[in-house]
Amino acid sequence: MPEESSVYLHRMLLGQMANYVYLIGCRRTKECVVVDPAWDIPEILRQVEADGMKLTGVLATHYHPDHVGGDVFGMMQVPGLAELFEKVQVPVHVNKAERAGVAQTSGISESDLIPHEGGDELQVGDTRIKLLHTPGHTPGSQCFLVDGQLISGDTLFVQGCGRVDLPGGNAEDLYRSLNQVLKKLPEETRVYPGHLYGPEPETTIGKEVASNPYFQFESVSEFLRAMGF
Numbered sequence: 001m002p003e004e005s006s007v008y009l010h011r012m013l014l015g016q017m018a019n020y021v022y023l024i025g026c027r028r029t030k031e032c033v034v035v036d037p038a039w040d041i042p043e044i045l046r047q048v049e050a051d052g053m054k055l056t057g058v059l060a061t062h063y064h065p066d067h068v069g070g071d072v073f074g075m076m077q078v079p080g081l082a083e084l085f086e087k088v089q090v091p092v093h094v095n096k097a098e099r100a101g102v103a104q105t106s107g108i109s110e111s112d113l114i115p116h117e118g119g120d121e122l123q124v125g126d127t128r129i130k131l132l133h134t135p136g137h138t139p140g141s142q143c144f145l146v147d148g149q150l151i152s153g154d155t156l157f158v159q160g161c162g163r164v165d166l167p168g169g170n171a172e173d174l175y176r177s178l179n180q181v182l183k184k185l186p187e188e189t190r191v192y193p194g195h196l197y198g199p200e201p202e203t204t205i206g207k208e209v210a211s212n213p214y215f216q217f218e219s220v221s222e223f224l225r226a227m228g229f
C-alpha cells in the first residue's frame, strides 16, 4: 500500500470466508473508518488502537452477513455491526437501497444507518472517500474511491466479480456497474476487493479490464449468457 500521502489504509484478512476488512483514515488527524467490520471485532479494534487511530465510522459495501455480521444460511453466526456497537457506537454509512437489508442482516437499528446516494463523499480527517453506487451483487452495493484506490467490495474481484444468483442480485445491473462505472476509472487505480478469491490480494483497473473474463463482454446479453441466464 502506498505510504507517501496522509491517507491511512490497512487491510485485514479475517474469518472463514476469506473476507478483507479495510481501515481507511488520515495519518494526520488519526481518525479512521472501517469497511465491512465482521468476523473478529476485537482484532479489528486492536488493530485500530495499535496504529494509534480512533474509529469514527463504518462503511458497509453491502448487506451480506460475511460483511456486516449475521446469520449465514442458518449455518453460522458471524459477529459484525451488533458486536462492534457493544464496544463503540459510530455512524454506519450505507447506500440507501441497502439500509433495510443491513439492519435486518446485522441486527442493528435502521436509525443507526446513514443512507447515501452514489457520488456522496465522506471526509475522514484530510482523507476524502467517494461512494460509488455499483448495484448487481446486491441492489445497494457500493465501492469506495480514496486517493486513486478502489475498495471494491463484492462487485469486483481479482479475475472475478460478485455472484448475482443470491436474492437481490441482478446480472444486468452488475454488467452496467462494471462497464459504465468501474471501467471508467483511471487504469492505474488500485483495486482492493472484499475477498481473497483471486490469485493475488489486489489488482488495478487496467489489469482487470484487460484480463478479467467478466470485462470481456461486448453486450449485456453475452454477459447474461456467461453468468448462466
Ligand SMILES: [Zn+2]
Binding pocket: 062, 064, 137, 154
Ligand atoms: Zn456478498
